[in-house]
Amino acid sequence: MAKELWKGNEAVAEAAIRAGCRCYFGYPITPQSEIPEYMALHMADTGGVFLQSESEIAAINMVYGASGAGARVMTSSSSPGISLKQEGISYMCGAELPAVIVNVMRGGPGLGTIQPAQGDYFQATRGGGNGDYRLIVLAPATIQEVVDLMQEAFDLADQYRIPVMMLLDGMIGQMMEPVEWTHTPASDLPGKTWATTGTEGKRPPNIINSLFIDPDACNRHNQHLEEKYKKIIENEIKYSINDLVDAEILFVAYGTPSRLARAAARLLGEEGIKAGVFRPISVWPYPYDALREAASQDSVQAVVTVEMSTGQMVDDVRIGVNGVKPVSFIGQAGGVIPSPREVADAAKKALGR
């Protein structure tokens, strides 16, 4: 199929519709407003639901209701708006409701800036809401990958009854790239027998709930969720590795900085320094073991983490590398994007050159 030029945010929305999303609730915020705008224009063609809510809090709770009623549902926002959704995300994890949540990250904290950043990594991977819970968090690096992962994001959500976050940065949301639309078949998923569609007098009531007032019951529920998270860790880790052969430097980066790291690796190559790039695609579950294995390769002298933040994922890199090689960090925050030259120089410094 021929490639088409797509803007990231519009590709997100189109890919969601193609993945069977028939319900979208959201609130405008830069730099992701093209997602609700696209949904407003195109969801009606599918017979689906588009609704602009009064707040991100309302939007995520509409998602809670729609998901509980059995719909394939999505919301999207950007950093400050995602903060407002944390209450609902925690409730959805507690009530085991599937949905896809897109975060097109901008600079923070607070209102920050509307320019691209990656300062929401802790919030996405550690949980910004209350309680012991996890989300599946996928971090594509190209618009093609956004499109390719969307079907899987919805399917994973349904398979595990868990919200899945697509963690993008504003660069991916706002730029245009060629996209080839390939058809990813939907997974074979169990029916939503738990959904609240009305008993019709034929079954006991279904209840969507995260309240377990008895401590033993609440503990059992937490253990049940933990078992689910363990299964996700076993089965759903995703990453890519480029140019690991003989690499002295191992860059670790997700999203846009992974592309900067590859550009930096080319600059280093021109100077006779071999550099590889390890790119987590699922940032929860995080590919700790694969990263440690890559870093353990004899040729690797230093691991350099590149982020559009002041250093958040680097904590996971240190957990993964676990001391087998030195880990350093290069990053800029608040909408400033590190240049490939800066990244290459940071790598040389890590090598002591």
Next chain:
Amino acid sequence: MAIVYEKSKALTDAEMHYCPGCTHGIIHKLVAETLVDLDVLGKSIGVAPVGCAVFAYDYFNCDMHEAAHGRAPAVATGIKHVLPDRTVFTYQGDGDLAAIGTAEIVHAAMRGEKITTIFVNNAVYGMTGGQMAPTTLVGQKTTTAPFGRSFEHYGAPIRMAELLATIDGAAYIERVTVTTPAHIAKAKRAIKKAFQIQDEGLGFTMVEVLSTCPTNWGMTPVEALSWLNETMIPAFPLSVFRDITKKEK
């Protein structure tokens, strides 16, 4: 022997946790009887609040959602848009609806969401132990207004029925109480009408029910009924505030 009365089949056998003298039980019963009378129980989805009615999902014998505090109208919006032919209701208290969830209820009404909200107003936060609510009367003592609600500090109680009745998307808004058999009969008619209007697809419907809280008011059940009749009703007049099925005069 003929059966002259039995518990509504829209209520489960779960033992309710409400305090003695609290009128939540009566209001549950009226909602349950309405779902049966209108033959919509099998297609009903209810949304429980955070507040005294937090366990309502265990009491109504239909599909239920437990919502975050104040978010029931947003959750109900999500459900109703996915399942437009279903009967969807929220059951919320005054802290839930008139404080933390004010935006959600106002915008659900603005959009004319075809849902029914049962708004139980007892002028106090019951579940958390009797703190001041937005509906607490001026001068009324609570655990967070130990000297009585001060108008200078907190203003006067908010009248949600009157406020929501100004919104075009609202189809039916009435305030009732359940302190006497006559009031209970009137409340039942109001709840039934609200659900009927929902199923006719005419817009947002809400019945505000003035309710007692003997525990947190520090009264006996009988004193609480009297206090409601004598003190609350003057502050929260009982009336139909909006009914788009009645022609304007």
